[in-house]
Amino acid sequence: MADQEENSIGGRLKRYARVGAAVGGLGVRFGAGRLFGMEVDKGKHAAELTAALGGLKGPLMKVAQLLSTIPDALPDEYVKELIQLQSNAPSMGWPFVKRRMAAELGPDWEKKFKQFDREAIAAASLGQVHRATGKDGALLACKLQYPNMDSAVEADLRQLRLIFAVYERYDKAVKTREVHAEITARLREELDYEREARHMRLYGHMLREEENVSVPEPVPALSTKRLLTMTWLDGVKLLTLKKAPVARRNAVATAMFRAWYVPFYYYGVIHGDPHLGNYSVRGDDGVNLMDFGCIRVFPPKFVGGVIDLYHALDRGDQALAVHAYETWGFKGLSKEMIAVLNQWAAFVYAPLMEDRPRLIQETNSGVYGREVAQKVHGDIRRLGGVTPPREFVLMDRAAIGLGSVFLHLDAKINWHRLFHELIKGFDLKALARRQAAALKKADVPAAS
Numbered sequence: 524m525a526d527q528e529e530n531s532i533g534g535r536l537k538r539y540a541r542v543g544a545a546v547g548g549l550g551v552r553f554g555a556g557r558l559f560g561m562e563v564d565k566g567k568h569a570a571e572l573t574a575a576l577g578g579l580k581g582p583l584m585k586v587a588q589l590l591s592t593i594p595d596a597l598p599d600e601y602v603k604e605l606i607q608l609q610s611n612a613p614s615m616g617w618p619f620v621k622r623r624m625a626a627e628l629g630p631d632w633e634k635k636f637k638q639f640d641r642e643a644i645a646a647a648s649l650g651q652v653h654r655a656t657g658k659d660g661a662l663l664a665c666k667l668q669y670p671n672m673d674s675a676v677e678a679d680l681r682q683l684r685l686i687f688a689v690y691e692r693y694d695k696a697v698k699t700r701e702v703h704a705e706i707t708a709r710l711r712e713e714l715d716y717e718r719e720a721r722h723m724r725l726y727g728h729m730l731r732e733e734e735n736v737s738v739p740e741p742v743p744a745l746s747t748k749r750l751l752t753m754t755w756l757d758g759v760k761l762l763t764l765k766k767a768p769v770a771r772r773n774a775v776a777t778a779m780f781r782a783w784y785v786p787f788y789y790y791g792v793i794h795g796d797p798h799l800g801n802y803s804v805r806g807d808d809g810v811n812l813m814d815f816g817c818i819r820v821f822p823p824k825f826v827g828g829v830i831d832l833y834h835a836l837d838r839g840d841q842a843l844a845v846h847a848y849e850t851w852g853f854k855g856l857s858k859e860m861i862a863v864l865n866q867w868a869a870f871v872y873a874p875l876m877e878d879r880p881r882l883i884q885e886t887n888s889g890v891y892g893r894e895v896a897q898k899v900h901g902d903i904r905r906l907g908g909v910t911p912p913r914e915f916v917l918m919d920r921a922a923i924g925l926g927s928v929f930l931h932l933d934a935k936i937n938w939h940r941l942f943h944e945l946i947k948g949f950d951l952k953a954l955a956r957r958q959a960a961a962l963k964k965a966d967v968p969a970a971s
Contacts, residue, residue, distance in 0.1 A: 614646035627750040662755035705913040713816035716751040722815035725965035735778040735809035756811040758803025774808040776934035788945040795917030797924030852912030863902040870895040874938035883929035
């Protein structure tokens with residue numbers, strides 16, 4: 524019953540005591556450091572905090588994983604610890620699953636399936652997945668949310684605000700207000716599986732002509748706000764291809780690139796969670812997308828800003844770079860701050876600039892972008908800090924998350940040509956029309 528008790532009031536109080544002790548200890552050490560000039564052992568404390576977070580196996584763990592992929596959101600010592608967190612949580616036992624399924628589909632729920640596996644095939648921070656067979660013989664995946672996740676998420680988000688507040692006492696380079704707001708909005712959305720089903724239909728529409736990308740179809744009759752049943756997609760984990768021939772790894776990387784960026788450049792939509800558990804590799808080296816909880820719809824002008832910044836860096840056009848940052852929502856940037864932001868942009872855009880096959884990162888760093896991020900972070904702190912716009916958070920996360928995937932694959936591709944295929948003939952009004960039509964078809968709200 525330990526897994527069932529994890530989200531009980533008593534269970535969560537014990538969990539927060541662990542996190543609170545770790546966070547509180549950090550606050551005390553920071554205060555002592557300022558008062559007495561003591562050095563804070565961030566590496567040691569990061570390990571303590573990660574141990575506390577890793578024991579949560581709930582929304583706050585998911586937030587920790589998200590933060591580990593956002594450059595500068597946390598000090599490097601914390602990132603190195605947080606990226607070790609595993610996404611698999613203890614699954615609910617069969618008696619508990621039966622009660623949850625009955626709550627969602629009624630007491631006769633088992634009669635609605637030809638077969639339903641008792642053991643979960645995957646368990647993560649917000650729910651778990653069971654394989655099943657429909658009455659018509661179709662293979663299905665049933666994503667069942669853990670109980671009381673609404674209150675769990677809200678409580679964990681309050682804990683996150685505390686962690687951010689303590690962090691900003693230590694380092695004021697990145698103002699976390701908008702980062703917290705964006706994480707809050709996206710996590711709340713992830714709890715709504717009816718919304719995720721609409722996102723799934725949206726992606727099915729946007730990627731309908733992509734032969735190397737598969738998207739499952741939701742099964743409305745077997746789905747609720749807390750249960751999402753979809754068609755089954757066969758595939759293997761991406762990391763099983765690490766030693767595959769380079770041609771196979773390049774094919775998978777190309778499919779991943781288009782799976783993420785066709786929706787963005789054609790429709791203004793990004794999948795904000797390139798986590799290794801959210802897709803699999805087909806037998807023909809195409810990819811299956813399987814999780815659509817963390818989706819961001821952007822105003823068309825935001826996409827225009829991404830392309831404008833590319834051209835600004837390519838041409839050395841400072842005025843166009845300023846326009847791009849302002850389009851994204853950065854405010855009051857000095858010339859010095861723009862120069863620093865351009866350092867980060869130059870790194871992210873570097874693979875797109877060179878018309879040749881290359882690795883996504885041609886350095887010895889094992890974490891994509893970490894060395895550049897450290898330098899940029901120091902410069903931003905020296906200049907007084909910056910507040911990243913909300914829209915920027917998931918866009919940056921997607922870019923860095925995908926870069927990490929390509930780093931795992933050791934893929935060598937002409938990224939320049941892949942990118943130019945997508946932006947050739949880019950027209951803001953045409954994107955707006957495509958976006959409006961696609962969102963209407965899938966009943967997905969426009970950008971907020």
